[in-house]
């Protein structure tokens with residue numbers, strides 16, 4: 035029994051669906067398969083645009099509907115086409131009605147936004163299921179969420195015991211393959227929610243856990259998790275195996291745009307997760323914890339950040355000074371990406387997303403006892419690998435970093451990562467140098 039997740043990046047055209055059908059056929063011939071699908075490539079972004087540019091919402095929905103119908107006409111035949119066309123048109127009618135209302139009212143709530151986003155994955159699961167059936171595969175679509183969540187719309191938290199009951203419903207469906215939507219959930223009162231961008235990866239691993247399936251496969255456009263983003267680092271190589279700690283660190287820092295919680299369900303469960311390419315052979319296996327053969331695995335770069343330095347000689351030794359700074363971040367609703375303070379306690383460095391910097395720094399100005407607040411462009415470059423626990427390897431990484439003006443160094447989960455905060459214009463060069471060290475040590 036296995037879960038196979040089909041990413042949005044590989045759902046563009048007929049050729050993609052031909053390859054997807056072959057891949058699913060290969061896995062389902064060996065075992066019962068739950069297929070988790072993302073929305074077609076770009077559809078979630080278009081739906082988000084509809085919620086933001088509300089005067090264009092109807093037009094955008096119309097394009098999304100046309101795209102699904104055109105695709106269906108190419109990949110689905112006969113009576114399967116008629117059924118799928120009816121289901122997609124019914125979903126589109128519902129979506130058109132919401133698009134009209136947000137256009138007319140020019141207003142939207144977080145709940146309605148998630149409701150709108152849910153259509154991407156629901157339409158995709160109808161499309162993919164119909165395509166498989168039209169190829170005489172024993173498949174069924176179940177285009178409703180299996181995850182039950184709280185009502186934190188946009189980043190909903192999964193309620194595992196209720197989700198497990200909901201998820202088991204698919205086991206009663208007699209087909210060998212069941213296609214379900216990723217990314218979306220519903221509250222116990224049946225409101226649609228979403229679990230955050232990239233959430234289909236997380237849906238797949240979570241279903242693996244909830245259904246007790248030992249294997250999860252995330253099929254995507256790159257042949258596995260690579261030593262760096264291949265679009266920016268042409269020398270990036272596929273990582274053959276990642277320990278759970280390494281995978282969690284890389285996911286948190288945005289590698290393969292994985293949902294940060296993708297690997298959480300693997301804790302204390304014996305689940306193997308493969309990240310594999312649709313077009314090129316190659317995969318990454320995520321399994322187990324660090325072992326002695328693990329060296330360095332990859333780098334990740336966050337390069338649209340701001341470093342906010344709060345300086346004051348009045349806060350030295352005062353209990354609660356750091357807490358007051360953090361409280362301002364909480365009040366402003368700003369996530370802190372990295373944080374450091376020297377032992378002299380004269381400065382607190384906070385790294386945040388650029389878009390949040392102004393909001394936080396203006397809140398920080400309200401603090402008494404602060405001499406100055408400086409804001410500068412920054413990048414955070416992280417190296418990941420269990421080998422960083424080894425002094426020799428860590429020294430080699432530090433040697434590379436020492437050619438740059440490093441504002442702070444911090445270590446991640448179980449010391450398997452090290453993050454260097456530097457000026458934005460130095461970020462790429464540091465990443466390039468560290469990537470060379472990683473590629474030298476990758477095993």
Ligand SMILES: Nc1ncnc2c1ncn2[C@@H]1O[C@H](COP(=O)(O)OP(=O)(O)O)[C@@H](O)[C@H]1O
Pocket residue numbers: 040041042043044072232253254255256258259260261262263264265288289290291292332
């Ligand atoms: N370390 C990395 N390894 C692999 N891909 C990466 C990495 N960092 C960034 N990426 C990018 O992630 C993209 C795949 O993620 P995504 O578009 O979310 O796929 P999917 O839609 O299939 O889930 C790739 O196009 C790649 O450029």
Ligand SMILES: N[C@@H](CC(=O)OP(=O)(O)O)C(=O)O
Pocket residue numbers: 040041042043072073078079154216217230231232233234235291
């Ligand atoms: N469609 C959602 C969920 C998802 O996981 O997509 P993808 O598999 O394309 O990363 C998103 O774009 O965030």
